[in-house]
Amino acid sequence: MSLAAVLRRLATAAVTLFGVAVVVFVLLRVAPGDPIAMMIGPGASEADIAALRARYGLDQGLVTQFFIWLQGLIAGDLGTSISLRSDVLGLLGQRLPATLELAGAALVVALLVGGTIAILGTLARRSPGEAVVDGANGLLLAVPDFIWALAFVLVFAVFIPVFPLTGRMDPTIDMDFATRFFLLESLVRAEFAVFGNIVSHMTMPVLALALPLAAIVARVLKGALIEAMGQDYVLLARLKGKSELRLVLQEALRNALPATLALTGVQFTFLVGGTVIIERIFAYPGIGNMAIDAVINRDLPLIQGIVLAFGAMFIAINLAVDLAVAALNPRLRHG
Incomplete structure (x- = not known):
């Protein structure tokens, strides 16, 4: 992918993110409910309510509110959380690393499990073992x-x-x-006791996120591997006496990766979105868990910041996947 193509994608990403900001801003403002009423005490006077509205800019018109918020966004100010009374950008900085580590670990596990299932299914094709592998993958x-x-x-x-x-x-x-990347930092600093403790806390949420994605990876990769195994270059390698395992790993796998990687990137965005409910179940202190509290409290600045953070992650993931696919496929790289 050329530099011009990357710049075009970045420009498109910026426009997309701006569109997401506009839609979320408008929907939150027209939705029923008053965030000020949810945070103020029952004995508050009209003057207290008016002061809070003015503090959070809710006493202005919708267009004026948007341009005030957009001006702050350009300056790196996402506003102040109504429920937590803290800077939204600071809250995202505290919680986002936890979610990134959780989603990243789940992706690694999904690729390892899904890749293993796909290779086993390819090696067992046209045998009773293939039905067992496919059944296990169907369950996942x-x-x-x-x-x-x-x-x-x-x-x-x-x-x-x-x-x-x-x-x-x-x-x-x-x-x-x-840093807030506890898992990575404890490993880099060789604090293995701390690293093991963090891993033990992440094991169940990581597996819950990883297993459905692993099944998708396995299904797509297995289909691509079986298709590659029927190509002439694999037949030539088989005539040279290579074992089936070496044929799959050395010949077919590298040609089956681009399509699998592209779909995995798309599914990874759904995995990141899935952290919301998983973090809630395990009381994991990530951005997804905070998003639920923000919605319950109708914390408009925090919801807007979280949605923008998720949107930026989705765009970055898709761009990274496109670059990786282009790097693995010479026809796209030089096209």
């Missing part, structure tokens, strides 16, 4: 992430309590983190 595909989450809570936190149920790590851990 049929069960949504929140059902997996509830099942894991029941089995591994209630019946056999081997994993912590809530939180990101034990509150007794005393470590001075330089």
Whole structure:
């Protein structure tokens, strides 16, 4: 993908993000409910209510409110959370790394599990083992992430309590983190006890997010591998005496990756969106859990900031996937 193409995509992304901001802003303002009424005490006077409206800019017209908010957005100010009384940008900076680590770990697990299932299914094609692999993959595909989450809570936190149920790590851990990426930082700093504790807290939510995506990866990759196994270059390699496993890994896999990677990128955006309910189930302190509280409290500035953060993530993921697919496919890279 050329530099001009990347710049065009970035320009399109900016326009898309602006459109998302406009739609969310308007929908939140026309939706029923008064955020000020939800945060003010029952004995407040009309003057108190008017002062709060003025503080959060809700006493202005809709167009004026939007341009005030847009001016702040350009300056890097997303406003102040009505329910948490804190800077929205600061809140996103605190919570977003937790969600990124959760989604990133789930993606890695999904690729490993899905890739393994696809390779096993390809090696077992036209044999009884293929039906077993396809059946297991169908089970993973049929069960949504929140059902997996509830099942894991029941089995591994209630019946056999081997994993912590809530939180990101034990509150007794005393470590001075330089960043909010606790998992990555503890690994880089070789704090393996802390790293293991964080992993134990992430295990159930990561698996709940990863298993449905793994089933999609397995299905797409297996189809691409079987198609590649019928190509002439694979037949030539087979005539040279290569084993089926080497044919799959060395010959077919690299040609099956681009299509799988493209679909995985699209599904990964749904995985990031799925963190909302998963974080709520496990009381995981990420942006998804905060989004539910923001909606319940009708915290307009915080909802707008969270939606923009999700929109920016989706656009960045899609752009990264396009670049990766172009890098793996010479016809797209030089086209």
